[in-house]
Amino acid sequence: MRVDKTTLQDLSIFHHDEEQSVFHHLNFTQTNGGREQLRIILSNPLDSIKAIKDVQQTITQLISIADQWPIIITNGTVMVLEKFYDTPVESFPHHPTAAHSHFYKIFNAPDFSLTKYSVEHFIAFVKGLEQITSLIDQSNSQQLKIWKERVEMLLRKSLIETMLQVEKGKKLSPVEVLSFGNFIRYHFKHETFELIHIYSKLDAYLSLAVACKKFNYHFPVIEETTTPYLEATDLFHVQLTTPVSYNVHLNNEKNFLFLTGANMGGKSTFIKAMGVAVYLAHLGMGVPATTMKLSLFDGILSNIQVVDNIVKRESFFYNEVKRIKSTVEKISDGKKWLILIDELFKGTNQQDAIKCSITVIEGLRKMNNAIFVLSTHLYEIGEALKEYPNIQFRYFETSIIDDQLVFSYQLKEGISNDRLGYLILKKEGVVDMLNKL
Secondary structure (H helix, E strand, C coil): CCHHHHHHHHHCCCCCCCHHHHHHCCCCCCCHHHHHHHHHHHHHCCCHHHHHHHHHHHHHHHHHHHHHHHCCCCCCHHHHHCCCCCCCCCCCCCCCCCHHHHHHHHHCCCHHHHHHHHHHHHHHHHHHHHHHHHHHCCCCCCCHHHHHHHHHHHHCHHHHHHHHCCCCCCCCCCHHHHHHHHHHHHHHHHHHHHHHHHHHHHHHHHHHHHHHHHHEEEECEEEEECCCCEEEEEEECCCCCCCCCEEEEEECCCCCEEEECCCCCCCHHHHHHHHHHHHHHHCCCCCCCCCCEEECCCEEEEEECCCCCCCEEEHHHHHHHHHHHHHHHHHCCCCCEEEECCCCCCCCCHHHHHHHHHHHHHHHHCCCEEEEEEEEHHHHHHHHCCCCEEEEEEEEEEEEECCCCEEEEEEEEECCCCCCCCHHHCCCCHHHHHHCC
């Protein structure tokens, strides 16, 4: 599925302030390598139902065994192994005897200590991998099967099997330290890094499994269809601690959602919630909804946080127009798209914005290969659009109780004409401050 950099930023999949990102929300990895693999996974939505289902099966199985996951493999374990290969040490005896090992331990004490420490961590690492392969013994996930078989094959070495038999807490003899260290360093380097890479991927997918379980996400049903559709019950935004959920139903006959409501009413959150959920679905991830059914989309495009560009001398409005133009060009390919537009044409005067908005909406709504969700503060244009049967009208209700704004965040049918900007200005004391100048 195609997603450009602007859309990734708009949906906060990644964010310059990482704590505000979806990535951070889903990150339960235990290793640096797992964290990087999670970033790769979240950067590459899938484009086939087969691939998506296999990831769903991978995460499902990892959810079932997450509580049994071995804790002996830590980020420190991996770092020790990587450092062992990067640190120069005095050459080991090829066939260490008790005497050779004793002299090496005395005359190369720092190298012996590093080797001993690294061997101990290596044994913990391979024992952890052995436990993981036993946990995923019967898997419906093709990817887990591949990793399991590869790990088992790499560990099928006589000296590795000897290490696996070392009892917990047993003190290694100097001969064992040098024999194991020599093998690991000079005969198993490539294999060690491959095992670390596999574990990093497992760590990343385990992170998604933990997130699904912790946040009670559910796996969506994705279908290959000729035209796009999206149905969701109790959909919410992943980053909200106490979210209000929504029900959404968009299809070929009703493929355009026209959204209105006051500032801070919930429009942007709703749009992002839809975008993030569809994005997660195409990763094979569970989604923040009780149920969700959707078509396999070919791409997501958003127009949410448009900015001006002083260097290029491009105004806010000009960049809005460029983004709309780029959107039309891309979705004219007949592929299935989800298009998210928040507060269309904020960068021009109201009269101009109304004319431009109506022109754009009347054009976009003709395209049945895409689903559109568009919010606007220009409720006046709603009446002109009611003649089009494929446009749904929804709004977020806002009430004023005792001079206080009350946001229900409930999605209702119709068009809102709330204009609360002055009230917010007054409520925050800005009007009084200005009057006292």
